[in-house]
């Protein structure tokens with residue numbers, strides 16, 4: 001009697017812990033809906049393991065992206081403009097096979113912020129490769145590099161709208177960090193090295209309504 005009672009209690013505790021840690025993955029109902037552009041364009045898939053109003057926790061598989069080298073710049077807008085044009089030339093056929101590759105979403109940018117007032121930040125810009133290029137060798141180019149991403153398995157993600165620019169990104173990163181304080185993921189996030197973060201933009205500059213942007217903090 002007592003043994004089975006204790007076992008039941010143990011199971012209940014283990015279950016509560018699993019839920020608290022976001023391991024009750026099947027139960028998570030995402031607050032963030034699939035961006036409209038992911039109904040039109042191929043987007044990398046992920047699993048939502050926890051969802052609440054101000055952020056969600058996702059699990060990603062490592063898949064093939066095309067990446068620029070880290071670009072040294074004072075400005076997100078400048079670096080992303082330069083990086084995206086390198087990737088756009090590549091998908092438009094400037095590659096070893098002359099292949100025209102379908103646009104995908106999001107455009108993802110890894111940011112390593114500057115470490116001093118007169119230092120530049122570094123920005124690596126990435127574009128997800130469509131499924132048909134996920135197996136085998138992608139066309140190559142001298143400007144961009146095939147990369148398997150993400151490096152980490154999990155991301156804490158905050159979504160926001162509008163056009164990302166050099167003044168509105170940092171406040172979103174701070175809001176996400178604040179949301180995560182005291183959460184079950186804080187300790188894991190603290191183990192990820194550096195002050196870096198990733199931005200994901202799901203819209204072209206010509207789309208004005210319902211724009212979807214995300215800031216992601218990675219961890220294992």
Ligand SMILES: *[C@@H]1O[C@H](CO)[C@@H](O)[C@H](O)[C@H]1NC(C)=O
Nearest residue numbers: 072073074075078119120121
């Ligand atoms: C810093 O970034 C600016 C563009 O924002 C660029 O013109 C400059 O060359 C960069 N500095 C270095 C040292 O790379």
Ligand SMILES: *[C@@H]1O[C@H](CO)[C@@H](O)[C@H](O)[C@H]1NC(C)=O
Nearest residue numbers: 070072112114119120121122
């Ligand atoms: C930018 O370039 C300068 C000069 O080459 C270098 O000292 C600095 O570390 C670079 N910054 C980043 C963030 O890569």
Ligand SMILES: *[C@@H]1O[C@H](CO)[C@@H](O)[C@H](O)[C@H]1NC(C)=O
Nearest residue numbers: 161162163164165166167168
């Ligand atoms: C950045 O975007 C915000 C709106 O999100 C806007 O109010 C601000 O003027 C923009 N800043 C720059 C430098 O473009």
